[in-house]
Amino acid sequence: MSADTAYMASIWQQALIHMKKAFIKPLFETWIKSTMPLSINDNVIEIGTPKQFVKEWLESRYVPVIKAALKAAANKDFEVIFINMDIEMEGVEETPLLDVDTEADVLAEDIPFTTPAKDTLSLPQSPAQQEAEDDINHNDFLKYLDDMGDIPEAAASLSPAAAVPAPQTTIQPEKRPSRNQPYYTIPGDDFNLNPKYVFSTFVIGNSNRLAHAASLAVSEAPAQVYNPFFIYGGVGLGKTHLMHAIGHRIKENNPNMKVVYISSEKFTNELINSIISGNPESFRQRYRYIDVLLVDDIQFLSKKEHTQEEFFHTFNTLHEANKQIIISSDRPPREIQTLEDRLRSRFEWGLITDIQTPDLETRIAVLRKKAMMESLSVPNEVVVYIASRIENNIRELEGALIRVIAYASLNNQPIDIDLATEALKDIFPNGRPKQVTTDLIQEIVAGHFKLKLEDMSAKKRTRNVAYPRQIAMYLCRELTETSLPKIGEIFGGRDHTTVIHAHDKISREKNMDAKLNNTLKDLIKRIES
Numbered sequence: 001m002s003a004d005t006a007y008m009a010s011i012w013q014q015a016l017i018h019m020k021k022a023f024i025k026p027l028f029e030t031w032i033k034s035t036m037p038l039s040i041n042d043n044v045i046e047i048g049t050p051k052q053f054v055k056e057w058l059e060s061r062y063v064p065v066i067k068a069a070l071k072a073a074a075n076k077d078f079e080v081i082f083i084n085m086d087i088e089m090e091g092v093e094e095t096p097l098l099d100v101d102t103e104a105d106v107l108a109e110d111i112p113f114t115t116p117a118k119d120t121l122s123l124p125q126s127p128a129q130q131e132a133e134d135d136i137n138h139n140d141f142l143k144y145l146d147d148m149g150d151i152p153e154a155a156a157s158l159s160p161a162a163a164v165p166a167p168q169t170t171i172q173p174e175k176r177p178s179r180n181q182p183y184y185t186i187p188g189d190d191f192n193l194n195p196k197y198v199f200s201t202f203v204i205g206n207s208n209r210l211a212h213a214a215s216l217a218v219s220e221a222p223a224q225v226y227n228p229f230f231i232y233g234g235v236g237l238g239k240t241h242l243m244h245a246i247g248h249r250i251k252e253n254n255p256n257m258k259v260v261y262i263s264s265e266k267f268t269n270e271l272i273n274s275i276i277s278g279n280p281e282s283f284r285q286r287y288r289y290i291d292v293l294l295v296d297d298i299q300f301l302s303k304k305e306h307t308q309e310e311f312f313h314t315f316n317t318l319h320e321a322n323k324q325i326i327i328s329s330d331r332p333p334r335e336i337q338t339l340e341d342r343l344r345s346r347f348e349w350g351l352i353t354d355i356q357t358p359d360l361e362t363r364i365a366v367l368r369k370k371a372m373m374e375s376l377s378v379p380n381e382v383v384v385y386i387a388s389r390i391e392n393n394i395r396e397l398e399g400a401l402i403r404v405i406a407y408a409s410l411n412n413q414p415i416d417i418d419l420a421t422e423a424l425k426d427i428f429p430n431g432r433p434k435q436v437t438t439d440l441i442q443e444i445v446a447g448h449f450k451l452k453l454e455d456m457s458a459k460k461r462t463r464n465v466a467y468p469r470q471i472a473m474y475l476c477r478e479l480t481e482t483s484l485p486k487i488g489e490i491f492g493g494r495d496h497t498t499v500i501h502a503h504d505k506i507s508r509e510k511n512m513d514a515k516l517n518n519t520l521k522d523l524i525k526r527i528e529s
């Protein structure tokens with residue numbers, strides 16, 4: 001971690017401790033915990049929010065509290081800038097609720113949150129020192145809020161809570177459980193689901209929007225909408241993640257339902273074992289008295305005639321009893337060689353949906369979400385570097401990020417583009433990307449729109465100049481580490497709020513305007529090549 005990153009992480013961690021005590025829990029969990037610090041520059045700190053409406057909500061209500069917490073943490077006044085990172089927060093309406101009490105009630109029940117890893121950032125003090133200091137600073141913090149007349153709900157009655165344990169000093173890369181390794185077992189059910197594979201950690205993009213929407217529909221109304229539900233797509237694109245998410249959601253909504261997730265390899269092995277042990281009936285009983293059956297990687301049943309036969313009967317029994325069946329495969333049913341026709345035709349009874357390879361935006365969003373979940377600040381440049389080189393497999397994308405994080409941790413160095421290039425040199429032998437600078441971006445954008453370079457910083461506000469300028473500001477924000485005030489300065493001494501506005505506008509419009517989206521992709525390609 002660089003000195004700046006460590007400083008920022010340490011301050012934010014301290015500020016969180018104050019805010020955690022100041023807010024009632026649902027408000028803290030909803031509005032504060034889903035944010036992360038992105039950069040710190042003198043007295044400006046940029047905070048990432050998962051959604052535009054979170055950004056707006058924080059801006060309209062909680063700036064004084066956040067500033068006060070930062071002041072208590074760093075003994076310094078900060079200007080706070082929120083940046084919408086547009087990461088999926090499942091289950092939340094995009095309209096801020098106005099009544100705080102109602103809001104707390106609603107949110108406490110409805111929203112699943114990802115918990116940022118507590119053990120990824122280092123703080124300087126021991127727990128005892130930390131506790132003493134917390135008490136002093138927290139009292140100052142409350143007094144400060146009191147002076148401003150802006151004590152959030154429940155804050156006044158709070159006494160400083162027990163110190164938050166000092167996190168460990170190293171960043172541990174997450175180990176991916178192997179395909180057959182159990183994750184955790186829900187009591188009463190004989191199956192394993194990965195707690196991380198839930199809807200709230202799944203990034204939605206054009207490549208998986210339909211599969212995600214259908215998965216949500218199935219999980220909200222099992223056996224009522226699409227039965228069977230068949231998801232197919234290439235390796236590492238999120239099929240298992242979605243299946244587990246469906247399993248979790250069904251169990252949340254219907255705790256008594258028996259939900260079984262199994263890979264088709266395991267299904268085959270269990271069948272063989274039951275035959276070897278002379279008790280095939282036990283196998284049948286086990287699979288025929290469940291409410292939801294999720295079978296992963298069904299393509300492995302190809303060529304296994306006896307298992308197909310058994311699965312066919314299991315399928316029929318469950319389907320006739322109106323139980324939900326969810327199947328995944330790396331290809332559509334018609335392309336699974338040697339799959340019995342009668343099984344294939346049954347798979348085609350319900351909905352067949354595919355997941356395609358993710359576009360650049362989705363890949364970037366997956367990496368950002370992953371970094372956010374690890375409470376890590378990974379420079380944009382590094383995120384774009386990885387995302388633009390791994391196109392076909394999200395598991396590999398995550399693997400590359402984990403490798404960079406581990407490399408930084410082991411060498412005790414900050415995550416930057418040099419380190420990422422070094423850490424990934426075996427994977428990307430072409431090495432370091434071209435240095436992306438704001439000058440280069442201005443030059444390429446101006447050229448594309450047939451403008452003069454000076455127009456980028458001119459005072460002109462006509463649309464033919466203002467729009468390309470906004471695009472260039474957006475790209476500077478996305479592709480470089482330059483701070484907002486600095487970008488404003490480069491573009492003719494404009495205020496940082498102009499840059500924020502340009503970034504928000506282009507981010508929003510590119511989702512609705514395919515032409516703009518293609519222009520951006522084209523520009524990024526030229527800037528990086």
Ligand SMILES: Nc1ncnc2c1ncn2[C@@H]1O[C@H](COP(=O)(O)OP(=O)(O)OP(=O)(O)O)[C@@H](O)[C@H]1O
Nearest residue numbers: 201202203234235236237238239240241366394395
């Ligand atoms: N849209 C997404 N958002 C967030 N994470 C994702 C997304 N898609 C895939 N992943 C992550 O990528 C990794 C691989 O996903 P998963 O195991 O679900 O892929 P798969 O399609 O089942 O692959 P396989 O064909 O190898 O079984 C997981 O860690 C998963 O969480």
